[in-house]
Amino acid sequence: MILRGKVVVEDGVIADGVVTTDGDRISWVGSAAQYHGQVPLPEPSSSILLPGLIDLHCHGGAGAGFPNTDADGARQAADHHREHGTTGLLGSLVSAGEQDLLRQARILADLVERGELLGIHLEGPFISGARCGAQDPASVIPGDPDLFERICDAARGTVRSMTLAPETAHFGELLAAMRRRDVLPSLGHTDTDAATTSARIADAAGGPLTATHLFNAMPPLHHRAPGPVAAFLAAAGRGDIVVELIADGVHLAPETVSMVFDTVGPDQIVLVSDAMAAAGVTDGDYQLGPLNVRVAHGVARLATTDGSEGAIAGGTARLLDVVRTAVVDSGIRLVDAVASATRTPARLLGLESDRGTLAPGRRADIVVTDHQLRPRGVFVGGMPAETEGLAWKS
Structure with a gap:
């Protein structure tokens, strides 16, 4: 050809x-x-x-969400993203009860073993209840290494990434278990400070490490309370961590995206979609784990009983849409935006010699x-x- x-x-x-x-x-x-x-x-x-795009953080699309759907729906979501340029995809789950996590891990493992997904990403449940975003606070629990092992066993070794808060219990044991199982640790959904975040980054030295959707679901950067954002940016500048950016025009301002690219460069940034079931389909009502989501004008938010504006509940863009928004709205060089959606995620997954x-x-x-x-x-x-x-x- x-x-x-x-x-x-x-x-x-x-x-x-x-x-x-x-x-x-x-x-x-x-x-x-x-x-x-x-x-x-x-x-x-x-x-x-x-190059084919690689999305490390995606909850679904085409009407189906990985945290809720059956095998046919999971395949439908994976096919949709593939047909729109994402040739490698991690299927992301959210915080949920143990039986729900075990069931969905088994379903997604089948797709991984057939080559339809690159692996599974666990976004929780060992995150901060104060910064759970669009996740169910009742499903958020302290770090539990035994539960992590049970999920990995149910997934038959296909878990490739896990988001956890730096302040969660048993962080050291969880980190050791993740390294042993070749699971990429991703720090996020955190309410902690810069010092704790920096200490956890140091604990994870010697292996790949990411920050889950930088700026989102964490305290904002303040000059007297720099929080995890400052620690993540400093570590990315040193080459110690790669930061995720949801550059879809909803989760981050265009100037924020360009600032991070100018500060740390594309090799320390991975563009992600954080797409949920509504990606590629119409506005309406959807599920993200156990929570109800309403999508209006292409923006997904938790549904509320009083009609107030709920938390942003994932994205509705595909990764190629994110690349385009980064280039057009944030002025990122095409070669840099593409690198952060291809070469950088391939390196994080150990696939750089192949993809x-x-x-x-x-x-x-x-x-x-x-x-x-x-x-x-x-x-x-x-x-x-x-x-x-x-x-x-x-």
């Missing part, structure tokens, strides 16, 4: 580039002027070619967009997931 367009590679953009594939692998990447293959090139196009860049030998996960970063075609392992007016030859 031969694809032609503006190609986003690791160190920049090839204005008129070509990507060729052989089976499920990329075989060549370069400028059209340097192409010497046997198959004639397609005509020049306005398409943009990106995350358009380079020979990498898996042929390729997203083709128009000049406005709207999807035209998606290839997963060299096979089309969705194709719409795409210039390519095979």
Whole structure:
């Protein structure tokens, strides 16, 4: 297969580039002027070619939420995100009772074993009740290493990431268990201070570490009470942590997104969707774990009985939408926004030799967009997931 367009590679953009594939692998990447293959090139196009996107934080889409749905719904959500450019996805759960977590872990494990998900992300239940956001406070509990082990066992080793508050009980035991099981720790949903956060970051030294949706579900940065935000930004600047940003135009102001990119750079940022069941479908009423969510004008919030504005309850954008918003609204360079949605998450999951860049030998996960970063075609392992007016030859 031969694809032609503006190609986003690791160190920049090839204005008129070509990507060729052989089976499920990329075989060549370069400028059209340097192409010497046997198959004639397609005509020049306005398409943009990106590596397949990798979303580390996603609760669902297309009407189905990973914390609630059955196997068919989980597959529907995963398929929706794949068809919109997310070729690698962690299915995120939320704080819930033990039996609910065990059931959903078993369901999602089936999808991981079939290659439809990269793994499971546990967002809770060992988080702060004061900063639980759109999660059920009744389901939030102190850190319980034995429960963590039971969930991992039910998931048959497919848990890849877990969000926990730095101040939760038994943090050290949980961290040791996560490292032993190759689960990426992610600090967030916290009400603690900068000193405690910095101490936990130091405890986690020697392995990958992330901060769950920086700024959201944590105390705001204040010059006399810097809180976890200051600790996370300082650690990201040192290269000790990677911070998640939900750059969807709802969770963060555009200037906040550009400030973080300017401060720590794309290698220490992972763009995420935090998408819930309403991603890709209409406004209306949905579920996020045990809680009711109302989506109006594309913004998901917890439903309230008195009609007041509830907490933001996840996102309704796909990861490609987040990349586009970062570029268009925050002025992030295309190559940097793409790196934070491809190369950086691939590195965090230990997949950098196989995914995350358009380079020979990498898996042929390729997203083709128009000049406005709207999807035209998606290839997963060299096979089309969705194709719409795409210039390519095979």
